[in-house]
Amino acid sequence: MKLQWETYLWTEPHPVDSWVLDRLEQQWKVKLPELYRELVSAYQGMGPAPCAFDVGTGNDAFSVLLIVSDDREKEAYSINKAHRVLEPHVPAGILPFGLTPGGEYLCFDDRDSPGQPRVVLVTAEMSIRPVADNFTLFMNGLYSG
Template sequence: MKVRWEPYLRNEPHPADSHVLDHLEQQWRVKLPEQYKELVSTYQGMGPEPCAFNVGTGNDAVSVLLLVSADKEKESYSVHKAHSVLEPHVPVGIYPFALTPGGEYLCFDYRSTQARPKIVLVTVDMSIHPVADSFIAFMDGLYNG
């Protein structure tokens, strides 16, 4: 299914410079999935449609791709702020990229591989639930909920 990107924090795409993503990879010491870098480079701060995904025995939805570019007014939606919230509570190798309507984080899970991270949901109580085996599988699995 083709994903459309809808306004959330911004009314139109807000491109991120490639050096911002390079810096993020250096800071986290990971290689971000290419499809993610392509999407967030254009659609950071926007939400996908369709947005529903399966997790465990239920489903949830993606509200917004977190911002990779600095934005003081929207700092609470940045990957850096989200990571600082999660870091004391989750294992090393979990890095946020999106937010759900319930304030939970979709994250890359690099704990078992540095090459192709799995996608997990970190809930408000900091429990970790598997969602997809890759970012591509996650995006391909979005549906209308």
């Protein structure tokens, strides 16, 4: 099934310049997956369809791709704010990129494979659950729930 992006935070796309992502990589001291850079550059603040993914013994949904550009009105969906929320509770190298309908965070886990991080879900209880071996597999595995 072909992935489509639906409006979530805004009624139209808000593209991101590559220098904003370069700055984020420098700030986090990571190399973001190329597919993520492409998608967030075009679709920040939007939600994928289909959006369901498997985690543990059940499934969840990918609601929105966190925004990397500065927008005070949408700060609740900011990747930097999400990182500040998670940072005291999770190991270094867990980096948020998306939200679920329940407010849990989809994150890159850059601890064991820098440059090709795994995808994990950080629950409301701050437990870390594996989702996919990499971002490409995660995106390709989204399905209608």
